[in-house]
Every structure is written in C-alpha cells, then in structure tokens.
Amino acid sequence: MEENLVTCEIADGIATLTLNRPDAMNAFSVAMLDAMAQRLSNLRFDPAIRVLIITGAGKAFSAGADLKERAGMTPEQVKAFIFAIRRLMDDIEQFPRPVIAAVNGAAFGGGLELALASDIRMASQSAVMGLTEARLAIIPGAGGTQRLPRLVGKGIAMEMVFTGRRIDAQEALKIGLVNHVHPPEELLHASRRLAAEICESGPIAVQQAKYAIQRGLETDLNTGLAIESNAYWVCIPTEDRLEGLAAFREKRKPVYKGK
Numbered sequence: 001m002e003e004n005l006v007t008c009e010i011a012d013g014i015a016t017l018t019l020n021r022p023d024a025m026n027a028f029s030v031a032m033l034d035a036m037a038q039r040l041s042n043l044r045f046d047p048a049i050r051v052l053i054i055t056g057a058g059k060a061f062s063a064g065a066d067l068k069e070r071a072g073m074t075p076e077q078v079k080a081f082i083f084a085i086r087r088l089m090d091d092i093e094q095f096p097r098p099v100i101a102a103v104n105g106a107a108f109g110g111g112l113e114l115a116l117a118s119d120i121r122m123a124s125q126s127a128v129m130g131l132t133e134a135r136l137a138i139i140p141g142a143g144g145t146q147r148l149p150r151l152v153g154k155g156i157a158m159e160m161v162f163t164g165r166r167i168d169a170q171e172a173l174k175i176g177l178v179n180h181v182h183p184p185e186e187l188l189h190a191s192r193r194l195a196a197e198i199c200e201s202g203p204i205a206v207q208q209a210k211y212a213i214q215r216g217l218e219t220d221l222n223t224g225l226a227i228e229s230n231a232y233w234v235c236i237p238t239e240d241r242l243e244g245l246a247a248f249r250e251k252r253k254p255v256y257k258g259k
C-alpha cells in the first residue's frame with residue numbers, strides 16, 4: 001500500500017482519513033481504492049476508535065473515478081474496478097462506528113457516492129456535488145442510484161442523475177443531501193465537534209443504533225422494529241448501561257468504556 005494516498009490521524013477516539021491525491025482532485029485510482037480499503041480494515045476493529053471522519057486534501061473532496069486511468073482499462077478491468085469501489089462503499093456504510101464525510105470541495109461521481117455511504121455529511125460552503133456519470137455515458141456504479149434516492153427522495157435523485165447536474169452546498173443543504181454547511185476553514189473543526197459530541201454517548205449504543213437504523217430502513221416496519229428490539233437487547237447487559245444510570249443518579253458525566 002502506498003501510505004500517503006490516504007493519510008490517517010487519530011486523536012481522542014476520532015480517526016480522520018484524508019484522501020490525498022490533491023493534484024488529481026483526489027480521484028479514485030486503483031491504488032487509492034486499495035489504500036482506503038486497507039485503512040478501513042486497520043481501523044474497523046480498533047476499540048479506541050469511536051467515530052471516523054473522511055475528508056479530502058486540497059480543494060476537492062474527490063472527483064470520483066480516475067478518468068485518466070480508466071481510459072487505459074479493458075472492459076474487464078473496468079468491471080473489476082467497479083466491483084472494488086462498490087465493496088469499498090459497503091465497507092464504509094457498514095463500518096461499525098459512525099462515519100462523517102467532511103465534504104471540503106468538489107464531490108463528483110464516486111466522490112459523492114463515498115459521502116452517500118457515510119452516515120452524516122458536512123459540507124464546506126465551497127463544496128460542489130453531483131452524480132455526473134450519465135454525462136460520461138455511464139451510470140453511478142458505487143451505490144449512487146440506490147443511496148441518493150433513499151436520502152433525498154426519488155424525484156430529486158432522478159433529476160440529479162439524469163442531468164448529471166452539479167449543485168452547491170446551499171442547494172445540497174436544502175434537499176437534505178448534507179446536514180450542515182460551514183465556512184471552509186471551519187469544516188474540519190465542526191466535523192470534529194460533532195464527532196466529539198457522539199463520543200459522549202455510549203459506544204455500544206451508538207453502534208447498535210447505527211445497525212438498527214441502517215438495517216431497519218431496508219425492510220418493512222415490523223421487521224425493522226424487531227431489529228431495533230434485538231439491538232436494544234445487546235445494550236442491556238453492558239457495563240456502560242449501568243454506568244449511565246449511576247452517573248445520572250450521582251449527577252456526573254458518565255465514563256463509558258464500550259463494555
């Protein structure tokens with residue numbers, strides 16, 4: 001793995017992964033896909049990590065697939081790339097901790113799909129977003145046709161995908177594509193503040209809530225409620241649950257251990 005293609009910084013239980021090909025607008029080459037997958041796999045079962053933030057170096061979040069590399073690929077190689085990028089997005093979505101995409105600039109194609117696979121999207125005022133694939137005579141292939149309509153609704157998603165239109169951060173906020181918009185220099189601080197707020201909650205509870213929301217949304221209400229109930233049961237025997245009750249009684253902040 002080329003270490004620098006995706007950098008990793010860890011502080012106070014928050015891991016920040018930075019896509020680091022600024023000269024290529026952080027476009028996803030095969031090497032960057034591998035680097036990102038490796039970083040995720042290293043962090044996935046690290047109990048010290050409570051929240052993951054993904055952002056980009058330079059002025060882009062990610063301009064999607066590396067179109068220069070793509071031009072030299074055989075159809076079979078393109079298939080293999082699409083398979084790998086889809087798996088990466090699934091890995092992000094199923095990362096057992098909350099994932100915040102700090103969209104610092106352009107997020108197109110696979111770049112926006114990465115943000116869509118994250119749990120919460122924060123955007124810089126300078127961010128521009130779009131699923132631009134149809135303009136290249138292809139379709140979003142890393143989950144965009146599925147995750148965008150689930151987030152912003154079918155009609156708006158259809159319009160965005162058919163036209164490949166690029167929207168700014170305010171528009172993204174209006175349609176619910178991003179949760180918050182911040183000045184560029186404040187984006188990472190704001191994302192880390194949000195992450196720190198999440199870190200105050202019980203880690204097992206947060207993990208189970210993510211699981212229940214994600215899995216429950218993909219099914220009917222009764223099955224979803226059964227998933228929620230099972231996820232709750234996981235929290236009951238934890239030391240953290242007793243700590244929460246004790247802290248409330250003693251009027252102090254709880255200290256959760258993820259146990």
Ligand code: COA
Nearest residue numbers: 023024025027063064065066067068106108109110132133
């Ligand atoms: N793949 C490979 N290289 C890319 C890229 C991509 N997806 N997007 C940008 N780059 C490269 C450019 O070719 C350029 O390289 P060069 O300096 O060797 O010419 C460099 O990144 C800077 O991009 P540039 O277009 O000059 O910067 P900009 O600020 O004018 O525009 C974007 C930035 C992201 C708006 C623009 O590059 C763009 O629209 N990229 C395509 C995005 C897209 O449609 N992605 C979907 C892929 S499915």
